[in-house]
Amino acid sequence: MNEPKVFISYSWSSSHHQEMVKYWADRLIADGIDVIIDIYDLNEGDNKYTFMESMVTDSSVTHVLVICDAKYTEKADSRTAGVGTESQIISSEVYKKVKQSKFIPILCDINAEGEPIVPVFMDARIGINFSTPELVNENWEQLVRLLFGKPAHVKPKKGTPPTYITSDKPLPTSQIAAKFESFKQALLQDKKSLTMFRQDFIDSCIRYADELRIREQPKEDLPQKVLDDCGKLKSVRNYLCDWIILEGQITAPVEMANCIINVLEKIRELASRPKDLNSWNDTWFQAHSFFAYETFLYTIAALVKIGSYRVLHEVFTSNYIIPEVDRYGDVSFESFDTFLARSDVLQSALAPDKRNLISPEAELVKRQADRQDLPFDDIKQADLLALLMSFVRETRWYPGTLLYSGYRARYDLFIRAEQHKYYSRLSEITGNQTADELREIVDRAHDNQQHNRWLNFRHGGNFKDQLNMKQWDTIK
Structure with missing residues (x-):
């Protein structure tokens, strides 16, 4: 000094x-x-x-x-x-x-x-x-x-250039950025019109994503177009993460959960054909299918980061309305597994040398995992949590990103669950079961589905090792 x-x-x-x-x-x-x-x-x-x-x-x-x-x-x-x-x-x-x-x-x-x-x-x-x-x-x-020489305002350290500068892909920063800043100020100033500002921001995200939906036979190379659109949609994913991290620490869990579920339903709808199309190919919407998958994983990771365990429970246990164009019979809702994506087009775009990627979607998630506050390990942990919740909900989930886990990979949420006070977080997410009850649920699901090769998705080990389930709630 x-x-x-x-x-x-x-x-x-x-x-x-x-x-x-x-x-x-x-x-x-x-x-x-x-x-x-x-x-x-x-x-x-x-x-x-x-x-x-x-x-x-x-x-x-x-x-x-x-x-x-x-x-x-x-x-x-x-x-x-x-x-x-x-x-x-x-x-x-x-x-x-x-x-x-x-x-x-x-x-x-x-x-x-x-x-x-x-x-x-x-x-x-x-x-x-x-x-x-x-x-x-x-x-x-x-x-x-x-x-x-100690000013109140210190110039921050120079960061890295934003993605829209370093990438050849144009990203939607103008209108969404402006709407997000307006919402942010309304939230920090506790304005009564917060709901309106939030809706304006969310609408701008959905509107931009919808404009990227293919509505006629593309003239360019379809695999490359899908890959490019996934890159453009990444910035929308990031803005939605920023929103969740910011508001999730302020707004009441029930209200926040309802908002997130509503947004996820809108994103899921983008993965279906627009209502006004009479001629289409399902491959046209695979960029948005991936967008829904990736955004769901990032939503889970963001909620874990800020400790919103009640909201996580609601996101995993809620039913999501099926888009009107995809409804058949009397079934109107789906579980969170509706966000799983499978894209042959991405397989072609990411492996032009004809390599067979076990999960091209997971490969692209890895390539696009460039947030410092939500690194790829956080996304893998979210994927593992989704797998656990698929056992609890008796639905399906393929944790593709865990193909990139190391031999002895462990994740903080599950390591900490060894301690009783931290296991309560995992219990709140899953539905307040005891550790023994939750272990029994996982074992039963494994016994019922062990013919599925994806349950053992890591060489030399299986999902139970990464869940650390034998050690849950063993330290009082």
Whole structure:
């Protein structure tokens, strides 16, 4: 930390003004600042002009506070004209001898036009307003921080260029970004119209994604178009994650869960054909099918990150309305497994060398996992949690991203579940079962479905190892 040493230059305008400057000097000293001022440091017989100039040019003096009132300005400007005699007033010649950032104007008087009164040679410098007792108190911290070199606002470290700069794929940042910022301000300011701002933001995300849906036979290479559209939709995924992380820590769980479920249903609908199409191919909508899958995983990861376990329970246990164009018979709802995606088109786009990717969707999730706050390990943990919930809900889930787990991969949510106080989080997500009850559910599901090869999705181990289920709730 810098150790400031300050010289105060002022005019003896009146005894009241001198007492006020002395009070400021004493207050600075009390705040740990070495202050040089004539009241304390100029003795009888000393040359005032020599004293003043030596303080201004002294390299150990870090700042010069120039107490600018009408009288000081008058004397300083008179010295500029060659008729001034007040040797305690800094002249333009002395001012030019040192780095001008050393001088801090303290503004005490304001003219009729509302402008601060300062000497001509300093009128371009930004000062600190001390023109009223209220402004002194309001701006005192700013002055002390400036003297210590500890500003309230620190310029952040330069980050990496945004994806829309480094990628050849255009990303939708303008309208969605503007809507998100409006929503963010409404949330932070606790505005009553928050619901409207949230809906505007969500609508902008859905509208952009809908505009990417293919509505006629594409002229370009379909696999490459699907892959490009997945890249464009990634920024929408990111904005939705930002929304969940921000609002999920503020809004009541029931309301937040309802909002997320509504958004997921809208995204799921985008993976189906638009109602107005009479001629189509299901492969046209595989980018949106992947978008729904990836966004669901990121939603789970974001909710785990902020500890929204009640919301996670609702997201996993709710039924999702089937888009009208996909309904058959009397079935109107599906479980969360509706977000699973399978794309032969992505297989072709991601492996042009004819390699057989076990899960092209998981491969693309891995390639697009570039968020620092939600790294790929968080997404794999979300996938594993979805697998666990598929046993609880008696539905299906293929945890493709876990194909990229290391031999002894473990995930924080399940490791911590060894402790009783942390197992309660897992229990809240799954439905408040005891550890033994939950282990029994998993074992029964495994026994019933062990013919499915995907249950053992990792060489040298299986999902039970990664769930750490033998150790759940063993540390009281």
